[in-house]
Amino acid sequence: MKKGFFVLTFEDENSDLIGNCSGDNKEHLYYQSDDTLSSSWMACDGPGLTYQLQ
Secondary structure, eight states: OOOSEEEEEOSOTTOTTOOOSSOSSEEEEEEEETTEEEEGGGGGTOOOOEEEOO
């Protein structure tokens, strides 16, 4: 299983696509398994977003 996380950095800090707690232009995604990522947004009462490779 992959471990760790990666950071998405958006050019536009005001983009509606960014889901984070900090209000900046970065979004952290953590590996849950080899084919699943989880967003850190739920740490501040955001939705628990999970992405799975299809």
